[in-house]
Amino acid sequence: MDLTEKLVSGKGNFVDDINMPGMLHLSFVRSPYARAKILRIKGGITWKDVDLKMASVGEGATKGFEYLEHPVLAKDYVGYVGQPVAAVYADSPYEAEDLAETSVEVDYEPLKAIVDPEMSLTAEPMYPGLKSNLLADKYLGADFEIKDAPVIIEDRFVNHRIATDPIEPRGIVAAYDGNRLTVWVSTQSVHSLKEGFCEIMHLEPESVRVIQTDTGGAFGLKGGIYPEYIVAAYLAMREKRPVKWIETRREHLLASRPGRGVVGKMKLYADRTGKILGIKGDVIVDSGAFAGGSGEFSARFIAMQLTGPYEIKNAYIHAMSVLTNKVPQGPYRGAGRPEAAFFIERMVDRLADELEMDPVEIRLKNATTAPYVSPTGLTVEASKPFLESAVKAMGYHDHVRKGNTGFGWFVLVPATMPGETARILVDGGTVKVWLGGNAHGQRHDLFVRSILSDELGIDPSVVEWQKGDTDQLEDGVGAWGSRSAMMGGSALVEAARKLRKEVENKYGKYSPQKLLEGKWDSYEFFHYDKPYNNLGANLITVHQDDLGVIHVRECISYYDLGKVLNMDNVIGQNAGGCAEGIGQTLYEGLMFDENGQMMTSSIADAGVVTADLVPRYKLLLHKSESSLPSRAKGLGEAPTIGTPVALARAIEVATGLRIRETPINPEYLLSAKKFH
Amino acid sequence: MMPPAFEYMAPTDVDEAIDLLNRYGDDAKILAGGQSLLPLLKSRITSIPYLISLSEVKDISYITDGKNSLKIGAMTLDADLEYSPTVRKNFPILSDALGQLADPLVRNMGTVGGNLSHGDPSNDLPSVMLALDATFKIRGKSGEREVHSRDFYMDTFVTALEHGEILTEISVPYWPAASGGAYVKFRKGTWNFSVAGVAVQLQLDNEIVKKAGIAITSMGPTALKASEAENYLKGKKLTAENVRHAAELVVAASQPSSDSYGSVEYKKEILRRISVQAIKKAQTRAEVK
Structure with missing residues (x-):
């Protein structure tokens, strides 16, 4: 049965489908306050049982903040609403939830919460011993002075926090046989999780096995490790019974790691021909109450990309990650890339308006004509030829004539480093494949089959892609950052070529028959330690109705994907990513009141894109094969970068309003002049 | 969960x-x-x-054409009412509302009586019943009584149902020829409750409004009847000016509060616009008949 057919017809094996005899169900008691002292805890599993601190593993992991790491269970302080304080367990999930309500008493002394990231910069330090609330503070580029710049534009932009919101929330089953901890988990990286369990719980690598279940979406959420997983493992080891924890949607919105939450304060200098002379800016990331999320890393990462596909000679960016009384920020599809594009592309559109120039004309003027490394460190190939072909292929000028069109483009920075692993096992006529990054809905099985049928000349139907299992593949990185076809694909190509050579060495000549008759095991770590960036563009048309509502009519993507390994993968990535970009721009956001209470703790309030809101998609390919073994370039995050910028511009054209925030408030859209 | x-x-x-x-x-x-x-x-x-x-109570799930009114058993599924030919023909206002009520999955399980007796001001059917002048049959230990829809909604989640009473039947009077209605609802997405909804039922006589039923959703502690707007339209032609003024009176009847769905001003502006839309749509439907 085809994998998609299996998963959508209820025949998948997701983590909540696992049931074992004697299984215990976990439920958590969480902080109702954004910031409070804990005076007393009575009942449940508490820090007295699990006095451990989290570690930072997976995507955007950072080290060096041990004293600010998230405690597994809160001790004397809570830093956000939803922080796990105690855990309870029972034979059924119903009883466990009952116990969470009735069996634990916690006395809090509420403190004044620090909610707004910009206010946090000047607020009293959140923790004793800190000089400020800055978790990371770095300048990129070099300071400059441009006297008498003919045009200076300053603006401030916000991408509010946004839930990752996969259909399947977080979940884990942990079991212990007296020697070894085995966990079944919905994840992007079994290897990151294994590293996390070992580091946090002080376990030897041989005593931990992490197995991936069918994973119903992740979008960055499931690349890391969470306190709930540690408690599940602890309890399984203590009770020697399997333990299950499944996140509720409310817990997901409150206490999993959301993405975005970034403010960009930009200043752009230009001459009157539209040539950008320089940019300055502050990037302020709302990191949450503890270290170990992606906040420390992402401020610098966003700042690095702020020069975009442009030849900007002067750039000086202050990258700051600040503590706030919210759950730590995490990566959400794009993870810093969409923020950077939003800030610079909105500024370039402002410049176009200021000079009454066509937005693409101004982009052509500033595009690079040769490979370029910007002052902030962004590597760009010659972007002008790409832009010229994009404009032509997308029919930009025809669309602009028809009106309400927005265009945006960007440099995609895939998370190439440090490469990826793959293993091919041939036995009994079938070919099993493991990749170091674990698919969470992208259908890696499709490109795995394409690669192996190309490389080994075998029928795709004998290829069986396998979910992650640390016992089957000794190491690996993860599926995130637009890297799987590039890095996982390249590791697989190399592993296949190695196999081919082995068959050749043994039989003098390679043949698929010889391969399939034998038993072979090929492992490859494809190391890669450089960036490998590529370009993409989006064009969007919209319509605003009488109630101010924006309807997205058409979304055109023009991406440089290198060699397309499998077209179905590409179509799926584009459609889903564009929907998420539209969601971020128009519908989805996590909002907090001044006490740090979440105003959007149900999916109805946090928003989601439904099928009726999805536009017509058109996907155009700019093919120039990469020099990687897989010949592929990055894709997964491209639509989440290009869609918000193109959509924001289309809305500016349609409404006459300046778009500075996502999600865009419907009330603001109704303030357009044409209605009054 | x-x-x-x-x-x-x-x-x-x-x-x-x-x-x-x-x-x-x-x-x-x-x-x-x-x-x-x-x-x-x-x-x-x-x-x-x-x-x-009430899932095993079989005799309160029906849609019957009575002499003067349409009788709807309280346990009738929203989806069954939505697709009922008699509703489509005689009460397009109801089809409008049902077609926008939550999503198809909810409508396949949800019941008309449940939607009406829950007392949630964001439910869609109460304002439609108010616009149509429906009456509710209620049964309790001491027998049966009828309550007019306008007397049914007391406060948020509070209705005229006493403890021990059950809503069993909704009676929707037929409107004379040259009548028509519409329900217009504004929401952020199918997953969301409405910012505002408005139900308008009109009876025309040579372009003159003979009778109007107007009520609103999500704009106060309960579904609200816009009586002043109804009275204002009576005896008038539906000129642009009169429609605009009626919409103002609908807004005047609303009691919205500021929340994550929007400010009071925003909600009123939306209501103003959808009221105009609903009146015009009701007029078109009344004229076609």
Whole structure:
């Protein structure tokens, strides 16, 4: 049965489908306050049982903040609403939830919460011993002075926090046989999780096995490790019974790691021909109450990309990650890339308006004509030829004539480093494949089959892609950052070529028959330690109705994907990513009141894109094969970068309003002049 | 998202259900389609020790053309009413509302009686029934009584239903020829409650409004009848100016509060615009007949 057919017809094996005899169900008691002292805890599993601190593993992991790491269970302080304080367990999930309500008493002394990231910069330090609330503070580029710049534009932009919101929330089953901890988990990286369990719980690598279940979406959420997983493992080891924890949607919105939450304060200098002379800016990331999320890393990462596909000679960016009384920020599809594009592309559109120039004309003027490394460190190939072909292929000028069109483009920075692993096992006529990054809905099985049928000349139907299992593949990185076809694909190509050579060495000549008759095991770590960036563009048309509502009519993507390994993968990535970009721009956001209470703790309030809101998609390919073994370039995050910028511009054209925030408030859209 | 423990009972007739309601008092509640109640239980906003399901009561699920009115059994599924030919023909206002009520999954489980008796000001059917001048048949231990829809809604989640009483039938009077209605609802997305909804039913006589029924959703503690707007339109032509003024009176009848769906001003502006849309649509439908 085809994998998609299996998963959508209820025949998948997701983590909540696992049931074992004697299984215990976990439920958590969480902080109702954004910031409070804990005076007393009575009942449940508490820090007295699990006095451990989290570690930072997976995507955007950072080290060096041990004293600010998230405690597994809160001790004397809570830093956000939803922080796990105690855990309870029972034979059924119903009883466990009952116990969470009735069996634990916690006395809090509420403190004044620090909610707004910009206010946090000047607020009293959140923790004793800190000089400020800055978790990371770095300048990129070099300071400059441009006297008498003919045009200076300053603006401030916000991408509010946004839930990752996969259909399947977080979940884990942990079991212990007296020697070894085995966990079944919905994840992007079994290897990151294994590293996390070992580091946090002080376990030897041989005593931990992490197995991936069918994973119903992740979008960055499931690349890391969470306190709930540690408690599940602890309890399984203590009770020697399997333990299950499944996140509720409310817990997901409150206490999993959301993405975005970034403010960009930009200043752009230009001459009157539209040539950008320089940019300055502050990037302020709302990191949450503890270290170990992606906040420390992402401020610098966003700042690095702020020069975009442009030849900007002067750039000086202050990258700051600040503590706030919210759950730590995490990566959400794009993870810093969409923020950077939003800030610079909105500024370039402002410049176009200021000079009454066509937005693409101004982009052509500033595009690079040769490979370029910007002052902030962004590597760009010659972007002008790409832009010229994009404009032509997308029919930009025809669309602009028809009106309400927005265009945006960007440099995609895939998370190439440090490469990826793959293993091919041939036995009994079938070919099993493991990749170091674990698919969470992208259908890696499709490109795995394409690669192996190309490389080994075998029928795709004998290829069986396998979910992650640390016992089957000794190491690996993860599926995130637009890297799987590039890095996982390249590791697989190399592993296949190695196999081919082995068959050749043994039989003098390679043949698929010889391969399939034998038993072979090929492992490859494809190391890669450089960036490998590529370009993409989006064009969007919209319509605003009488109630101010924006309807997205058409979304055109023009991406440089290198060699397309499998077209179905590409179509799926584009459609889903564009929907998420539209969601971020128009519908989805996590909002907090001044006490740090979440105003959007149900999916109805946090928003989601439904099928009726999805536009017509058109996907155009700019093919120039990469020099990687897989010949592929990055894709997964491209639509989440290009869609918000193109959509924001289309809305500016349609409404006459300046778009500075996502999600865009419907009330603001109704303030357009044409209605009054 | 696991509800606290409850007893589940499924009597086979209404009187048995009423007995159970009386036996367990405040600890009991009627479960119709469960589309509002179960989410409340699962999110542990409330707990109800005894749920008395009407799913096995077979004789209160019907759509019947009566002499002067359409009779709808309280346990009729929203989806069944939505696709009923008589509703499509005689009450397009109801088809409008049902077609926008939550999503198809909810409509396949949710019931008309449940939507009406829950007392949620964001439910769509109450304002439609107010616009249509419907009456509700209520049965309790001491027998049956009828309550006009305008007397039914007292406060948020509070209706004229006394404890131990069950809504059994909705009676929607037929409107004369040259009548038509429309329901216009504004929401952020299918997953969301409405910012505002407005139900307008008009009876015309040579372009003059003979009778108007207008009510609004999500704009106060209960569904609200816009009586001043109804009275204003009576005897008038639907000129652009009159429609605009009627819409102002609909807005004047609203009592919105500021929340995550929008400010008071925003909600009123939306209501103003959809009121104009609904009146025009109702007019078109009345004229076609």
